[in-house]
Amino acid sequence: MAELVPLLKAEHLTMRFGGVVANDDITFTLQEMELRCLIGPNGAGKSTFFKTLTGQLVPTSGTIAFRGMPIAGKASHEIARMGIGIKTQVPNVFNGLSVRENIWLAVRRKATPRQQGPAVNAVLEMIRLTDYADSIVATLSHGQRQWVEIGMVLAAEPELILLDEPAAGMTDEETFHTAAIIREINQTRAIVVVEHDMEFIKQIAKRVTVFHQGRVLVEDTVDKVLADSRVRDVYLGKKVAA
């Protein structure tokens, strides 16, 4: 038998905006059940890379394959239907609907009507919003809305989860809880996390990919990456200076 097909594989991915090269010849592989963090300073190309993975941007050249099936250039809903769950940087939730309705909309694509109620309750439990089930999402705090979105991603039962800055704007306690949720999800699914917050990365990360100026600078375990002098220069050094 040939070698195992990786869960996600991007090859020679390049994205240009006019004269700006946001992603330059990126090759990236993710295995089943892996938890990978993407870090890098602002403008390093993390978000652009993330958006090409989610179908929000079509790469200028290169290929992306999910279990061997090409996804570059597909519409967002088609990528979602293939089993990729996405949480965007700015919370994208149904603000005018209740928490329960938000989760239900994610659940109902896969669950039969009979399964839907229990499935919604299980997700509410996991994101600790059972008491807020009937609240309108717009009335919740920023951190809670982030959880609603994570809950929706989970509820759709994807095989790969992409999280763009899941801890952005959260309190320390909320961040800690989010890290716990992510570790729990990783028991059964592969996750890619784009994140700025190094404390958060330390709580969850196993392998880390560092982006710099549109390229992959280094890819290794979290300890080695944090010890790498180049990474300090481009990322941590700047953060300390700032």
Next chain:
Amino acid sequence: MPRHYRLAAQTVAVLMAIVAIALVPGVIELFALMQLTLFAAMAVLALSLAFIWGFGGILSFGQTAFFGLGGYAYAVAAINFQDSTPAILLAIVIPALFAAILGYFIFFGRISDVYLGVITLTVTLILFNSVNSTSGDAYKIGTALLGGFNGMPSVPTFNMPFDPSTVLSPEQSWWTTAGVLLAVFLMLRLLLALPAGRIIVAVRENEVRASLLGYDPRLVKCLTFILGGAIAGLAGALYVNWGAFVSPTIFSLSLSAEIIIWITVGGLGTLLGPIIGCVVIEYIVAYIGSQQLLNANLVLGAVLVIFVLLLPKGLVPTARDLVMRLIPDSKPKTNGPSVQSAAAPHAAGAE
């Protein structure tokens, strides 16, 4: 418990509406009945935009395009067939097909909201001018002369299904029109309670999230738009049945604007509000029209300004908020599948 109460209250309300529709012809004069029939036809038109704007998030400035197409489709078919049954069907199907073609290009072309407004407005103008320039014997479909600016007089009105010899009396016309209004209202309420309707509301709330969950917002909006077009077309047939006449003014911009005023006054994101807004505004316009003291458009503009400033949510949501405040037990939180309560916070953002 509250859900049972709501269901019971709604059932009672529907029964009362049916009784009222049945008894009205015995109570009021023929002239008033004809006027109510017109209002009911217009209220169906109001529902079509109330649905696609209030629940689908699609602000069409050209709902009269479908209304007019429905009216003309009915008139042409009724003259040719001399039977209203297939004509009514065509008045639904043709605008729906037109909405499908227009909607395909708008939504699958990813045209933004502002341009959607411009396109729908322009389409209405194009139809108005096209139909306006169809005077003369050359412009006929089958035996039906389009008549250009003068329109088409003596259009056969509704008859009993498949029985052209039995033409409906004004009372029967009222029952038909008001019955259609009630049926469309109930159908939309039902649709919005079903998963399909909740997906429509979800797409209005957040297209990006809907697509990331695997729903195709383009398709959902296109189907919403088609249903809105079909209802507007049916309203057009009801309108032509009322007057036995259709002219290019059915496509007029002022009517398009009036629908938006009905909904703003009655309450965006509700179905009952636009019906009430339509009847109230149309009554005022008719009253002023007969008095000739003030310019009706001036009054309409003033009403719109007053509502946007003082009651931006519209009549029905404001009344509902008042009731909620008076009855402490029935917080909006307990509204169940919250399609209605979901609509209210959106109202301000939709404009």
